[in-house]
Amino acid sequence: MKRLLLALVLVLPLLSGCTKKENEIVIGEYDSLTGSDATFGLSTNKGVRMAMDEINATGGIKGKKVSIITLDDQGKNEEAAAATTRLITQNQVVAIIGGVASGRSKAAAPIAQSHKVPFVSPASTNPDVTKIGDYVFRVCFIDPFQGLVMAKFATENLKLKKAAILRDVKNDYSVGLADVFAAEFQKRGGEIVADLSYQAGDIDFKAQLTQIRSKNPDGIYIPGYYTEVGLIAQQTRQLGIKVPLMGGDGWDSDKLSEIGKEAVNGNYYSNHYTTESSDPAVTEFIKKFKAKYNETPDSMAALGYDATKILLAALERAPDLSGKAIRDELAKTKDFPGVTGKITLNENRDAVKSAVIIQVDGTKRKFITTITP
Amino acid sequence: MKFLKAPLLAIIALAALGLIFNFGLNAYFQLILLFAAVNCLMSMSLNLVNGYTGQFSLGHAGFMALGAYFSAYANTHWDLLPESVQAVEYFIYALGGGLLAAFAGLLVGLPSLRLKGDYLAIVTLGFGEIIRVALLNMDFLGGPRGYSGIPGFGSFLFSFIFASVWLVICFFTIWRVMHSTYGRGFLSVREDEIAAEAMGINTTSMKVRAFVLSSFFAGVAGSLFAHFTNFINPSSFTFLQSVNAVIMVVLGGMGSMTGSIVAAIFITVLPEALRPLQDLTGVDLRMVIYSLSLILVMILRPQGLFGDLELSDMWRKYVRRSS
Amino acid sequence: MQDFIQHIINGVSLGSIYALIALGYTMVYGILKMINFAHSDVYMVGAFAAYYFARFLGIENNPGIATLITLLVVAMVCCSLLGLAIERLAYRPLRKAPKLNILITAIGVSLFLEYSGQVVFGADPKVFPEVMKDFVLFKIGDVELKSFDITVLLVSVIAMLALEFLIFKTKIGRAMRAVSSNASVASLLGVNPDRIIAFTFIVGSSLAGVGSVLVGMKYPKIDPLMGMMIGLKAFVAAVLGGIGNVGGAVLGALIMGLSEEMVVAYLSSTYRDAFAFGILIIILIFRPAGLLGKYSVEKV
Numbered sequence: 002m003k004r005l006l007l008a009l010v011l012v013l014p015l016l017s018g019c020t021k022k023e024n025e026i027v028i029g030e031y032d033s034l035t036g037s038d039a040t041f042g043l044s045t046n047k048g049v050r051m052a053m054d055e056i057n058a059t060g061g062i063k064g065k066k067v068s069i070i071t072l073d074d075q076g077k078n079e080e081a082a083a084a085t086t087r088l089i090t091q092n093q094v095v096a097i098i099g100g101v102a103s104g105r106s107k108a109a110a111p112i113a114q115s116h117k118v119p120f121v122s123p124a125s126t127n128p129d130v131t132k133i134g135d136y137v138f139r140v141c142f143i144d145p146f147q148g149l150v151m152a153k154f155a156t157e158n159l160k161l162k163k164a165a166i167l168r169d170v171k172n173d174y175s176v177g178l179a180d181v182f183a184a185e186f187q188k189r190g191g192e193i194v195a196d197l198s199y200q201a202g203d204i205d206f207k208a209q210l211t212q213i214r215s216k217n218p219d220g221i222y223i224p225g226y227y228t229e230v231g232l233i234a235q236q237t238r239q240l241g242i243k244v245p246l247m248g249g250d251g252w253d254s255d256k257l258s259e260i261g262k263e264a265v266n267g268n269y270y271s272n273h274y275t276t277e278s279s280d281p282a283v284t285e286f287i288k289k290f291k292a293k294y295n296e297t298p299d300s301m302a303a304l305g306y307d308a309t310k311i312l313l314a315a316l317e318r319a320p321d322l323s324g325k326a327i328r329d330e331l332a333k334t335k336d337f338p339g340v341t342g343k344i345t346l347n348e349n350r351d352a353v354k355s356a357v358i359i360q361v362d363g364t365k366r367k368f369i370t371t372i373t374p
Numbered sequence: 375m376k377f378l379k380a381p382l383l384a385i386i387a388l389a390a391l392g393l394i395f396n397f398g399l400n401a402y403f404q405l406i407l408l409f410a411a412v413n414c415l416m417s418m419s420l421n422l423v424n425g426y427t428g429q430f431s432l433g434h435a436g437f438m439a440l441g442a443y444f445s446a447y448a449n450t451h452w453d454l455l456p457e458s459v460q461a462v463e464y465f466i467y468a469l470g471g472g473l474l475a476a477f478a479g480l481l482v483g484l485p486s487l488r489l490k491g492d493y494l495a496i497v498t499l500g501f502g503e504i505i506r507v508a509l510l511n512m513d514f515l516g517g518p519r520g521y522s523g524i525p526g527f528g529s530f531l532f533s534f535i536f537a538s539v540w541l542v543i544c545f546f547t548i549w550r551v552m553h554s555t556y557g558r559g560f561l562s563v564r565e566d567e568i569a570a571e572a573m574g575i576n577t578t579s580m581k582v583r584a585f586v587l588s589s590f591f592a593g594v595a596g597s598l599f600a601h602f603t604n605f606i607n608p609s610s611f612t613f614l615q616s617v618n619a620v621i622m623v624v625l626g627g628m629g630s631m632t633g634s635i636v637a638a639i640f641i642t643v644l645p646e647a648l649r650p651l652q653d654l655t656g657v658d659l660r661m662v663i664y665s666l667s668l669i670l671v672m673i674l675r676p677q678g679l680f681g682d683l684e685l686s687d688m689w690r691k692y693v694r695r696s697s
Numbered sequence: 698m699q700d701f702i703q704h705i706i707n708g709v710s711l712g713s714i715y716a717l718i719a720l721g722y723t724m725v726y727g728i729l730k731m732i733n734f735a736h737s738d739v740y741m742v743g744a745f746a747a748y749y750f751a752r753f754l755g756i757e758n759n760p761g762i763a764t765l766i767t768l769l770v771v772a773m774v775c776c777s778l779l780g781l782a783i784e785r786l787a788y789r790p791l792r793k794a795p796k797l798n799i800l801i802t803a804i805g806v807s808l809f810l811e812y813s814g815q816v817v818f819g820a821d822p823k824v825f826p827e828v829m830k831d832f833v834l835f836k837i838g839d840v841e842l843k844s845f846d847i848t849v850l851l852v853s854v855i856a857m858l859a860l861e862f863l864i865f866k867t868k869i870g871r872a873m874r875a876v877s878s879n880a881s882v883a884s885l886l887g888v889n890p891d892r893i894i895a896f897t898f899i900v901g902s903s904l905a906g907v908g909s910v911l912v913g914m915k916y917p918k919i920d921p922l923m924g925m926m927i928g929l930k931a932f933v934a935a936v937l938g939g940i941g942n943v944g945g946a947v948l949g950a951l952i953m954g955l956s957e958e959m960v961v962a963y964l965s966s967t968y969r970d971a972f973a974f975g976i977l978i979i980i981l982i983f984r985p986a987g988l989l990g991k992y993s994v995e996k997v
Contacts, residue, residue: 034658035812037922039820072649073658078520078610082603083405083646090400107522107605116401129522170510170967171609173519197966202926204916205714207707208961208969214839215700228822232916239831240703241839259824260918430797485982491796492732496936497981500974507971613929617804624801657816665808669787672802676794 026067026322028053028312029088030098031109036076037202040228041101041301044254045123046071047294048305049098052313055289062316070094074105081105085112095322096121098308101301103127103173110137117324119315119331123308124301126174131350136328138350140308140339141273144174147249148181148224150271150356150372155220155247156189158358158370159269163194165218167209167233169225170198178224178249186222194218199229206233210240220244226251227299231260238264245269253300258364266363271356273300273341275368286340300341307339311346381546388538396531404530406646408602411537412595413638417622418544418631419591424620425628425682426552427584428564429487430495433502434592435615439509439608440478441471441593442600446521449601461527461536468540468597475593476586478505483585487578502616509608520607524600537598544591549631551587560584564629625671627678632685637678702840704962705955710846712954714915716853717908718931719938719946720860724901727941728877728894731796734803735783737928738810739776739902743909744919745818746775748825757826765828765910772906780902784895814921822920825913845915852911853947856904860943863900873897877941930957930973937977939990948988952976 030049033042053069061067070092072084081100088094089112097113099106099122106125113120114134122130122139126147131137155161164186169175183193194216197209210233213221221237223230223246230252237246245268252270274283276297286306290298298306314337315330316322337344342354355373359366395404416434423431448467455463486497510518527533551557559580562570571577600606622641626633644667648660671679680688718740725733747768751757756764787806791799834842864870872893875883880890912927913919930953938949953973960972980988 035661035815035820039815040822040920043820070653073652073660075658075661076609078605078607079409079599079603080645083402083409084649086402086405087646087649090402104518104520104605104607104609107520107607108603111604112401127519129519133522171518173517173607176518197961199966200926200970202922204912204918204923204927205707205711207711208704208958209966211700211703211707212962212966228918228920232918235917239841239843241841256822256824260822424797430800486978489981489985492726492730492940493936493981493985493987495732495800496933497978500933500978503974504971507968511967620797621801621804624797628795628797659816661808661812662816665805665812668805669802669809672794672798672805673787673790676791676798 024065026062026065026316027092027094028067028069028096028098028309029085029092029094030069030071031074031081031084031088031105032071032100033076033102033105034071034073036074038076038102041124041226042074042076044299044301045101045305047290048123048298048302048307049309051290051293051302052306052309056313062313067313067316074100076102076105078105078108081109082112085109089113089116089118094118095316095324096312096327098123098305098312099125101125103130106130106137107133110134113137117328119312119324119328121308121312121331123304127177135332135350136324138331138346140311140341140344140346140352141250141304142354142356143351144177145181147271147356148178149185150358151178151222151224151247151249151269152182152185152189152191153372154269154271154358154370155186155222156191159220159245161191161219163192163216163218165195165213165216165221166193166197167206167213167221167223167225168196168198169201169229171200171202172225174249174251175224175226179222182222182224199225199233201226201229203229204232206236207240210237210242214240214242218244220247222247224249224251227254227257227260231257231265234261234264234268250300252361253359253366255297255299255364258361263363265361268361269369270359270361271372272359272366273303273354273356275357275359276366277368280338282338283340303340307337307341307344310339311337311344377550381542384542384545385535385538388542389535392531392534392538395534396529401530404534405602406642408530408533408537408598410639410642411534411541412599412602413618413622413642414541414635415544415591415595415598416619417626417634417638418541418548419588419595420619421623421626421629421631421634422548422551422560422584422588424623425630425634426557426564427560427581428628429581429584430491431498431585431588432495432613432616432620433482433498433500433505434588434619435611435613436502436505437475437479437589437592438596438599438615439505439606439611440475441468441596442606442611443509443515443521443596444471444474444593445597446524446600446606447515449525450521450523460525461532464527464536464601465539468594471597472590472593475596476590479586479589480582483582483589487581487585499613499616502611502613506608506611509611516607518607518609520605521600522605524604524606526601526604533602536601540594540598544594545631545635547587548591552631556580556583561629621668625668625678627680627682629682630678630680630684633678633680633683636680636685640679699838699840700962704958706840706842706846708955708958709951710849710954711958712934712951713846713850713853714908714912715927715931715934715953716947716950717849717856717904717911718927719935719950720853720856720943721901721904721908722932722935723938723940723943723946724860724897724904726935727943728873728897729788730941731788731799732803732932733901734800734928735806735810736901736905737924737931738807738814739779739783739924740905740909740928741814741919741921741924742779742810743772743776743906744825744913744923745814745823745921746906747772747910747913748823748919751826760827760830762829764826765914768826768828768910769907772910773903774906776902776906776909777899780898780905781895784898789891789894811921811925818921820921822918825917825919827917828910828914849911849915852907853950856907857943857947860900864943869893869896933974933977937980937987939987942987942989942991945987945989952988
């Protein structure tokens with residue numbers, strides 16, 4: 002009898018939550034709030050929530066309050082698929098903001114596509130994600146572009162001849178950037194002298210770095226996340242390697258300098274925006290973010306914010322709240338003044354925008370140059 | 375043909391159930407049901423090794439990965455049969471994935487099953503990790519990007535029937551094996567290896583047989599998983615996935631087929647059932663509750679939910695007690 | 698040649714970190730014959746205890762011997778209390794249960810610590826306080842020997858010797874060996890197994906505390922899942938050396954560290970973990986009880 006009760010208690014919550022409130026627009030979001038990618042998921046979530054609070058403070062959309070339901074995917078593909086299905090069928094959300102990792106987007110977006118619910122990914126950079134269907138959008142640039150930007154910068158501005166690559170083999174983002182960088186760098190006459198890998202979660206990289214040191218490169222491309230790059234930079238300097246390190250937007254966090262200390266100074270990474278920008282969209286965002294969360298936003302937070310803003314703008318413009326109407330308005334997004342640049346969604350539903358190269362200098366992020374596609 | 379009666383009846387019953395679910399449930403519950411079916415296959419097959427034979431395998435996810443990748447590759451690259459009989463083709467590929475996993479199980483099992491207890495656990499864990507690392511580095515399988523665009527069944531009903539067929543095959547195969555001479559051999563290995571050996575049972579060969587059969591169904595489970603999610607990447611097949619399978623077996627009761635099924639459904643549903651809690655607390659406490667309840671179940675009911683009894687035994691006991 | 702020596706230094710220093718954690722696994726295994734999966738998460742909690750305590754005292758940017766000793770003591774105390782609590786609440790009720798149950802409980806405790814860590818501490822990585830200043834001991838060409846590398850190695854060797862002394866030369870050590878070989882007979886002879894097991898957990902967990910501070914000092918990034926990978930490697934190292942054997946744990950850990958290093962250096966960095974496990978499997982097939990483990994023939 003006790004067990005029967007227990008089973009009932011466990012099944013009841015599943016059945017609840019089917020009701021839909023009348024004067025509310027519900028948007029769904031899934032993200033890694035726990036698990037090994039949680040730090041990025043939580044960051045994105047902060048950006049999303051901030052955008053939500055702003056719109057509700059100014060009266061919502063079409064006189065209705067906008068609310069958001071965030072579900073956790075624990076960093077697992079099948080959880081992301083289940084969460085998306087739940088958002089669509091149980092909570093009947095009008096649109097979905099996806100998580101960070103491309104892998105999870107590939108598992109979740111087909112579901113949104115088949116239910117004809119618009120899906121906006123803040124930071125899934127794998128080119129295949131938006132090929133899933135015409136309801137899938139993203140507001141970040143794709144892997145090939147970032148790799149390209151860095152290769153261009155390395156050969157033209159830094160005048161590097163020999164580069165080494167240290168990639169995170171567990172992470173599709175890192176592998177994507179590294180592949181494109183290698184191809185482009187060689188096309189521009191450079192030479193890749195070493196291409197080694199690590200796995201996210203490692204703490205010792207000296208074996209790889211000693212190997213790289215023996216090849217004497219002019220620069221090392223490390224397209225990983227700041228969680229590892231801080232330690233890598235430190236160990237690079239400890240081994241006496243003094244060449245510049247380069248990376249992608251995964252570097253963008255205050256924690257990079259806290260972990261890597263002076264070792265990360267003077268290194269370059271490509272990013273969506275610069276905090277030195279005088280663009281009111283950016284300064285306003287940083288000010289508000291600091292006031293709300295008491296920390297500097299990283300690129301994930303900025304992308305989450307932009308994704309939400311673009312979605313909300315489309316909701317405002319759409320004649321009704323059907324998936325089709327929202328999708329059509331999303332596709333029309335043009336020159337949207339986002340934090341991460343002027344965002345235009347092209348016919349492949351990818352964001353077209355320029356990238357900036359940033360140099361790390363203590364807690365400051367020095368703007369070096371803008372590279373347009 | 376008498377021996378086919380029960381399985382056929384089971385398939386028909388499950389198909390009828392599927393038809394009801396097809397109209398009675400929304401897509402969310404349907405998806406959870408499909409994941410539960412995959413987990414049932416995983417736990418039933420692992421039960422053969424961990425529950426019945428008393429060996430300790432921590433690498434089940436590796437075999438699942440092999441089946442999943444084989445099916446994914448076969449379905450996107452080969453075209454054996456015409457469109458109209460696609461389900462048959464899926465079935466053949468699932469069989470192929472299972473056979474590949476079984477072969478890997480043989481390769482792993484032959485040398486390592488001489489080891490005992492925790493050492494065996496570590497070796498199987500090691501093999502599971504090796505398979506995952508290898509998959510990460512195979513570019514033609516997508517590496518960390520994974521394998522997307524795996525064709526699915528299109529509708530829940532077909533998926534469910536396909537899963538049911540495999541569930542029934544798995545259940546009855548293991549059931550029949552356990553009630554044959556081999557099954558007695560497996561049990562004797564679990565109860566007392568030395569005594570079994572003294573009785574003339576080749577214990578290593580028994581263990582390998584159990585292991586190979588178990589790997590086969592893990593491969594099939596992987597194949598189903600690939601069809602249901604339409605996307606796989608190596609991070610779906612980590613050490614934690616293997617642990618999850620072991621948890622299901624122990625929770626259900628070592629050596630109880632129906633126990634494994636109930637536990638697999640329970641473990642799949644619990645995290646989903648706890649989702650609404652997140653609205654109340656603001657943070658995701660699901661895994662905290664999950665792990666706490668795991669510890670509590672182990673302490674309060676160490677033999678698992680069912681012990682080594684089956685659902686039918688429990689029912690009989692219940693009837694006897696109440697009369 | 699220079700690179701080779703550098704690789705050796707790197708490998709030994711990585712290996713000695715594995716050794717510190719592996720010792721804890723081996724201690725508990727030696728006496729209870731159980732894999733204490735939660736050990737690596739006790740280590741994680743130790744790192745966070747040190748982190749918060751340093752911030753509480755305001756000594757996070759104040760490197761020196763005093764800081765090191767304070768943090769070591771804090772981490773050791775916190776870890777041993779946690780280890781004791783885990784033993785008392787989760788493992789003791791299961792003393793008579795089948796091994797697989799105890800293992801699942803250990804995994805449960807491990808998951809519980811990891812996920813409640815993510816809720817309590819936050820999932821983002823934290824920066825471990827600067828405990829000591831690293832300096833170069835000597836330098837030949839490009840090859841440098843750093844003070845941290847030597848410290849970690851020395852600490853793990855000292856810990857190993859101290860444990861050997863504890864187990865083989867003291868009264869409580871004899872009791873531990875008695876409980877290990879047969880708990881019920883030991884209790885007939887006046888040894889209280891529960892007390893001895895609790896003591897073992899205190900020793901093992903405080904070693905995790907030492908490890909957490911030393912690793913934090915060398916790799917100043919801590920997060921709630923930091924124990925997962927290093928714990929797995931350390932555990933594999935303990936099995937490699939013959940689990941339950943203190944010297945074996947250190948030997949296994951050094952082999953593990955060196956082989957990982959050499960695989961990256963001369964074979965392939967992408968297959969590093971696969972090779973590490975491959976070596977383990979090969980050794981276990983030829984020496985089923987690990988390198989230094991004694992293989993006992995089972996008798997009826």
